[in-house]
Amino acid sequence: MPTPKRRSDISSKYKILAALSFFATGSYQRLVGGTYGTLMSQQSVSRAIKEVTAALNHHYVQKQWIRFPQTRQERDAIKTRFYEKYRIPSVLGCIDGTHVAIIKPTIREHEERYFNRKHFHSRNVMIICDADLKILSVDASIGGASHDSFVWNQSPVKQHLIDLNSNNEDVFLLGDSGYAQREYMMTPILGAGVGSPEEYYTKLHCSARNTVERTIGVLKNRWRCLLGHRVLHYNPNMAAQIINACCVLHNMCINRESSSRASAAELRRGIEKRAALVWQLWASRNIG
Secondary structure (H helix, E strand, O other): OOOOOOOOOOOHHHHHHHHHHHHHHOOOOOOOOOOOOOOOOHHHHHHHHHHHHHHHOOHHHHHHHOOOOOOHHHHHHHHHHHHHHHOOOOEEEEEEEEEEEEOOOOOOOOHHHOEOOOOOEEEEEEEEEOOOOOEEEEEOOOEOOOOHHHHHHHOHHHHHHHHHHHOOOOOEEEOOOOOOOEOOEEOOOOOOOOOOHHHHHHHHHHHHHHHHHHHHHHHHHHOHHHOOOOOEOOOHHHHHHHHHHHHHHHHHHHHHHHHHHHHHHHHHHHHHHHHHHHHHHHHOOOOO
16 A cells, blocks of 8 residues: 655555445445545545555455465365364365446446346355354455355366365355255255155254354445445455455454464463363362
């Protein structure tokens, strides 16, 4: 992000705060007029949002914060977490699509590619997540007129999973019935008989796949510019960059929460061990 050169220039700190506030609310209203102790015009806020969004879309930032597991060790760790939580082996992630509303694109921007079946213009965003709501892959490049399965078929992750299975590594995603059943994509069995093995499989499948719905819910409720009633007032390309930026921020938050939970667990174990030592010393105080 550009460094301020004049006293009147806005510092990176305020640019970041302005962008985060927009991502979190979807509104300029609170930003214009000095919310953060410095006067910012609407033009300044808009420029700040674009600069911060561009920074979060930098190749190295995206690669650091949103990455599909590339090593056997990384894949095994994700599969273990899914098995611990849902008792399904070999799950490498859950997949779903979600629409993010945008303003009507121009004819030159191929408006027809963005008008979805729910009768509004959007990006159809593919999300793949792990068992802890972390986003492993996002594709915001496709217009809302396309089906979830079309977005998936364009994804390099699909070929990656095909290659892994071809090399005898048993891994797959969990998707809803909108995706085709394949060895690398497990879908629910519709109309399974009551009490049947198929029904039991589908119950476990739906419970685990709900992870991606919760991931999308957390993403959109934390970064409310993505909510349907907000509508991103940007061209399709900028809208896609904002979506990517929010996904990076989502993973940053998930990482921070995971670290906090780990610290809390360490504190609890430390307190328990100290309490045991206290009683051990108390019990042995009169011995010898």
